[in-house]
Amino acid sequence: MSAFSTxxxxxxxxxxEGHTRREEILQAAKELFLExxxxxxxxxxxxxxxxxSAPALYLYFPDKEQxxxxxxxxxxxxxxxxxxxxESTVSxxxxxxxRFGEAYLKFGLAHPDEYKLVFLGSNxxxxxxxxxxxxPTNDPTRPGIGGAIVFQRLVSIIAEAEASGLALNYPAxxxxxxxxxxxxxxxxxxILKPEFPWSNRDLLGTGMLDIVMxxxxxxx
Amino acid sequence: MSAFSTxxxxxxxxxxEGHTRREEILQAAKELFLExxxxxxxxxxxxxxxxxSAPALYLYFPDKEQxxxxxxxxxxxxxxxxxxxxESTVSxxxxxxxRFGEAYLKFGLAHPDEYKLVFLGSNxxxxxxxxxxxxPTNDPTRPGIGGAIVFQRLVSIIAEAEASGLALNYPAxxxxxxxxxxxxxxxxxxILKPEFPWSNRDLLGTGMLDIVMxxxxxxx
DNA sequence: CCGCTAACTTACCGTTGATAAGTTATCTGC
DNA sequence: GCAGATAACTTATCAACGGTAAGTTAGCGG
Numbered sequence: 157m158s159a160f161s162t163x164x165x166x167x168x169x170x171x172x173e174g175h176t177r178r179e180e181i182l183q184a185a186k187e188l189f190l191e192x193x194x195x196x197x198x199x200x201x202x203x204x205x206x207x208x209s210a211p212a213l214y215l216y217f218p219d220k221e222q223x224x225x226x227x228x229x230x231x232x233x234x235x236x237x238x239x240x241x242x243e244s245t246v247s248x249x250x251x252x253x254x255r256f257g258e259a260y261l262k263f264g265l266a267h268p269d270e271y272k273l274v275f276l277g278s279n280x281x282x283x284x285x286x287x288x289x290x291x292p293t294n295d296p297t298r299p300g301i302g303g304a305i306v307f308q309r310l311v312s313i314i315a316e317a318e319a320s321g322l323a324l325n326y327p328a329x330x331x332x333x334x335x336x337x338x339x340x341x342x343x344x345x346x347i348l349k350p351e352f353p354w355s356n357r358d359l360l361g362t363g364m365l366d367i368v369m370x371x372x373x374x375x376x
Numbered sequence: 377m378s379a380f381s382t383x384x385x386x387x388x389x390x391x392x393e394g395h396t397r398r399e400e401i402l403q404a405a406k407e408l409f410l411e412x413x414x415x416x417x418x419x420x421x422x423x424x425x426x427x428x429s430a431p432a433l434y435l436y437f438p439d440k441e442q443x444x445x446x447x448x449x450x451x452x453x454x455x456x457x458x459x460x461x462x463e464s465t466v467s468x469x470x471x472x473x474x475r476f477g478e479a480y481l482k483f484g485l486a487h488p489d490e491y492k493l494v495f496l497g498s499n500x501x502x503x504x505x506x507x508x509x510x511x512p513t514n515d516p517t518r519p520g521i522g523g524a525i526v527f528q529r530l531v532s533i534i535a536e537a538e539a540s541g542l543a544l545n546y547p548a549x550x551x552x553x554x555x556x557x558x559x560x561x562x563x564x565x566x567i568l569k570p571e572f573p574w575s576n577r578d579l580l581g582t583g584m585l586d587i588v589m590x591x592x593x594x595x596x
Numbered sequence: 597c598c599g600c601t602a603a604c605t606t607a608c609c610g611t612t613g614a615t616a617a618g619t620t621a622t623c624t625g626c
Numbered sequence: 627g628c629a630g631a632t633a634a635c636t637t638a639t640c641a642a643c644g645g646t647a648a649g650t651t652a653g654c655g656g
Contacts (some may be wrong), residue, residue: 345556391623
């Protein structure tokens with residue numbers, strides 16, 4: 157009906173169909189997020205796009221943060237999938253770690269907004285705190301958990317590498333943290349300062365990966 | 377006068393004394409910033425503490441961002457000073473790089489709010505873009521330039537190290553970027569997720585520094 | 597047809613950064 | 627000492643934000 161709404165779905169939902177509205181909200185939020193970034197993705201704009209009033213969103217999400225995190229989890233699923241594929245198809249421990257790093261960085265550069273929200277969330281102190289608070293929370297449905305799952309995969313990959321005979325220069329969990337921090341440093345820098353005249357973007361990724369591999373693997 | 381204002385300075389300034397008001401504003405902002413973090417540091421709260429109306433702040437700063445950046449530059453001065461001291465007292469190229477990394481990380485952990493604002497500024501797209509846009513801007517008074525100055529020091533240190541005979545595995549500027557990104561990865565992770573059960577915080581700093589040194593220096 | 601309640605709206609709250617327009621006080625030139 | 631000029635500052639207000647309270651509409655089961 158209205159001329160400038162890509163996802164307005166007209167009238168009220170029938171009984172029991174509320175969950176479809178929830179998905180419409182996520183879809184609209186995602187569109188806005190991709191088109192105009194985080195700042196433009198306000199409650200009111202999402203509601204407008206869905207074709208519903210702003211408070212209606214609060215029937216499906218407790219607050220904006222949970223909405224955004226649910227959105228990110230959806231996107232992070234792609235990264236989790238691609239990591240799972242690496243784990244199932246690549247057997248060499250070194251190669252696994254390297255491929256993880258590549259996939260991680262590629263994902264970050266392909267989904268900068270989601271990356272920012274999950275890994276650089278300066279706005280979401282609440283859930284970031286919870287996210288780190290007690291890591292072994294086995295609830296994969298908890299919103300915002302995507303980043304933690306990814307990190308846990310790396311811990312597993314490196315622990316398994318060590319178990320299969322790879323000698324490490326540090327404890328396995330420290331190696332995982334170092335590896336993640338290094339790649340996170342590259343990702344966040346390239347994402348936050350895209351217009352900075354970086355000497356060589358590709359080399360920064362592959363070089364950091366080389367450095368980390370050499371640094372954490374004994375005799376690497 | 378009022379019971380809970382640490383810096384209220386009473387009446388109006390005389391002609392030509394506006395600059396002292398400007399410093400009072402920065403001081404109040406800094407106090408709030410340190411006491412209650414970035415979120416609590418609103419225009420109105422700063423104005424209250426100074427003992428002046430909110431719009432008065434706009435006589436001295438074009439917007440909140442410039443205020444915050446001026447504030448950060450003040451704090452970053454300490455880091456710049458300590459780097460200058462390292463440069464003037466440490467002659468060994470390897471040791472210089474290492475000491476830079478240590479000083480950088482220490483500063484980040486000691487001033488997390490300023491660090492966030494300058495290096496993780498998800499709120500300040502404007503100036504971050506400018507900051508990276510044309511690096512060789514020789515205006516050290518430009519607000520928000522602190523982080524760029526620090527980075528430029530590292531570039532110099534590594535370029536000088538190479539000039540003095542140290543063999544690098546990558547171009548000097550790439551080495552500087554890799555070094556900064558790695559340490560930035562550690563700093564930002566520890567700052568943004570302080571409650572995460574990191575395996576060993578000290579080891580993450582020293583270990584990353586070891587890894588980077590070994591990685592960028594030929595035969596390191 | 598009645599009542600329950602899911603789905604949704606209108607009206608509003610307090611807060612934010614920021615602007616426009618008016619006021620007061622001090623300094624300068626005469 | 628008095629009259630502008632203008633630095634310094636206030637009041638009133640804006641649009642937008644996230645979020646809540648309370649009322650309304652619509653569909654389903656009895």
